[in-house]
Amino acid sequence: MFRELLVFAAFFGSLYSKSIPNLKWSYTNGTEVWKEDFKENCAGKKQSPINILSHETENAADDLPPFKFSDAFKKDISDVNLTNNGHSLMVSLDGVNDHDLTISEGGLEGEYKLSMIHFHFGEGNNSGSEHTIDNIQSPAEIHFVCTSDSFEKGEMGKLAVLSFLVKAPSLADEKFNILQHISVFDTGEKTELPAFSLSSIIPLDNSHFMERYYRYQGSLTTPKCDEIVVWTIFIHPLYISYEEYEKLQVGLTEDGDKLVNNFRQVQPLNGRKVLRSVSHVHRR
Numbered sequence: 638m639f640r641e642l643l644v645f646a647a648f649f650g651s652l653y654s655k656s657i658p659n660l661k662w663s664y665t666n667g668t669e670v671w672k673e674d675f676k677e678n679c680a681g682k683k684q685s686p687i688n689i690l691s692h693e694t695e696n697a698a699d700d701l702p703p704f705k706f707s708d709a710f711k712k713d714i715s716d717v718n719l720t721n722n723g724h725s726l727m728v729s730l731d732g733v734n735d736h737d738l739t740i741s742e743g744g745l746e747g748e749y750k751l752s753m754i755h756f757h758f759g760e761g762n763n764s765g766s767e768h769t770i771d772n773i774q775s776p777a778e779i780h781f782v783c784t785s786d787s788f789e790k791g792e793m794g795k796l797a798v799l800s801f802l803v804k805a806p807s808l809a810d811e812k813f814n815i816l817q818h819i820s821v822f823d824t825g826e827k828t829e830l831p832a833f834s835l836s837s838i839i840p841l842d843n844s845h846f847m848e849r850y851y852r853y854q855g856s857l858t859t860p861k862c863d864e865i866v867v868w869t870i871f872i873h874p875l876y877i878s879y880e881e882y883e884k885l886q887v888g889l890t891e892d893g894d895k896l897v898n899n900f901r902q903v904q905p906l907n908g909r910k911v912l913r914s915v916s917h918v919h920r921r
């Protein structure tokens with residue numbers, strides 16, 4: 638139990654460390670059972686992830702300007718670990734005070750602090766992402782989870798998640814050096830990462846990439862599915878090599894199974910609008 642608490646606290650960050658989970662959850666029996674096990678939120682009307690139909694998104698170019706990232710995104714970060722929390726591989730940036738990784742603008746209210754990065758991925762090369770665009774699933778999805786002090790706990794907007802869909806062709810630049818250092822590891826274990834800069838993962842200087850995104854209001858994609866997330870899904874994907882993609886698949890779940898396919902089934906929109914930051918979407 639103690640280890641579960643630790644894992645839980647690490648996963649949701651200090652924000653939720655006072656909540657104690659009553660029920661275990663996993664991806665093994667499908668994710669729709671969460672609606673029974675965690676009724677309060679997982680059966681709600683503003684759930685994530687969703688399928689984004691690009692032709693049904695609304696042009697909100699005037700309200701969704703480029704994001705502003707603090708200088709720390711371009712500097713090396715050291716003393717951080719990649720942790721297997723049993724549900725994902727994650728890099729916690731909470732409690733590392735001198736990082737000062739803040740994000741603002743981009744249609745967000747106030748300033749958010751990057752607290753954690755984690756990965757959703759599959760086993761083959763065509764499924765693994767949580768969000769889908771025009772019904773197409775990507776091999777992986779990276780979530781940058783950011784928190785705000787301007788919102789109350791439990792309030793929509795308390796979290797902003799920046800989501801990057803990932804494609805994994807057989808040939809691609811090897812950008813994810815941080816993945817080279819992982820070997821098979823169990824739930825609860827961590828690997829210390831070499832110093833790396835976040836701009837080596839996301840193309841901060843590429844305005845064509847960074848200024849094109851979708852926006853909607855939704856939830857955490859894991860129990861307890863709190864409806865507090867302002868979602869940003871970048872329209873263009875990141876590319877990692879297939880070799881790097883396979884590196885994501887080295888963890889084991891708490892039950893000793895291979896940690897893969899850690900994505901939730903897409904949820905109904907229930908009338909929510911999906912906005913886009915550009916007047917036209919050029920299909921990939």
Ligand SMILES: [Zn+2]
Pocket residue numbers: 755757780858
């Ligand atoms: Zn996630």
